[in-house]
Amino acid sequence: MTLLEVENLTVEFPTRRGTLTAIEDVCLEVAPGEILGMVGESGAGKSMTGAAIIGLIEPPGRIARGEIRLNGKRIDNLDRESMRRMRGRQIGAIFQDPLTSLNPVLTVGEQLIETIQTHLKMTRHEARERARSTGCAGSAFLRLKSAWIPIRTNIQGACASVS
Numbered sequence: 040m041t042l043l044e045v046e047n048l049t050v051e052f053p054t055r056r057g058t059l060t061a062i063e064d065v066c067l068e069v070a071p072g073e074i075l076g077m078v079g080e081s082g083a084g085k086s087m088t089g090a091a092i093i094g095l096i097e098p099p100g101r102i103a104r105g106e107i108r109l110n111g112k113r114i115d116n117l118d119r120e121s122m123r124r125m126r127g128r129q130i131g132a133i134f135q136d137p138l139t140s141l142n143p144v145l146t147v148g149e150q151l152i153e154t155i156q157t158h159l160k161m162t163r164h165e166a167r168e169r170a171r172s173t174g175c176a177g178s179a180f181l182r183l184k185s186a187w188i189p190i191r192t193n194i195q196g197a198c199a200s201v202s
């Protein structure tokens with residue numbers, strides 16, 4: 040069974056000088072438990088492929104062609120709200136620069152709780168317990184991101200996977 044299938048994914052940006060094709064005919068498959076690495080020079084389209092898969096292409100950029108299927112269901116044609124609900128629950132991203140992806144004025148715990156409550160019907164207390172179960176325990180939970188830079192990637196990973 041394939042978990043994620045991408046077929047002929049093409050992303051275009053209209054510009055004054057014509058259409059810029061950011062990625063063209065990208066095909067990939069990921070099975071459950073499989074880790075797929077993408078290698079390519081800067082500008083090759085690694086980030087753009089990821090952004091398209093999780094529905095984060097900024098307009099006027101758009102998926103011009105292709106299909107993306109998660110568990111056999113198409114997700115490239117979902118409306119914004121459906122995609123938002125799926126993101127963070129069934130599919131997520133850990134971005135290249137985790138330092139800028141966490142809010143420096145909220146504690147790690149607050150950001151985990153917020154992510155959980157966005158996706159799961161849980162009380163604040165339940166969400167707190169769930170957040171603590173990620174292993175982000177003790178004082179780490181109460182720290183601000185900027186106070187604990189060395190493990191920020193782990194924290195961001197927890198945010199992406201808690202729900």
Ligand SMILES: Nc1ncnc2c1ncn2[C@@H]1O[C@H](COP(=O)(O)OP(=O)(O)OP(=O)(O)O)[C@@H](O)[C@H]1O
Nearest residue numbers: 052059061062079080081082083084085086087088
């Ligand atoms: N907002 C945008 N508007 C137009 N073109 C864009 C935009 N963002 C990215 N591109 C183009 O899309 C192509 C793919 O870029 P992308 O950022 O995916 O590369 P990358 O492989 O992730 O590079 P890096 O290794 O530097 O992170 C590049 O040609 C880039 O110029």
Ligand SMILES: [Mg+2]
Nearest residue numbers: 085086087135
């Ligand atoms: Mg990139």
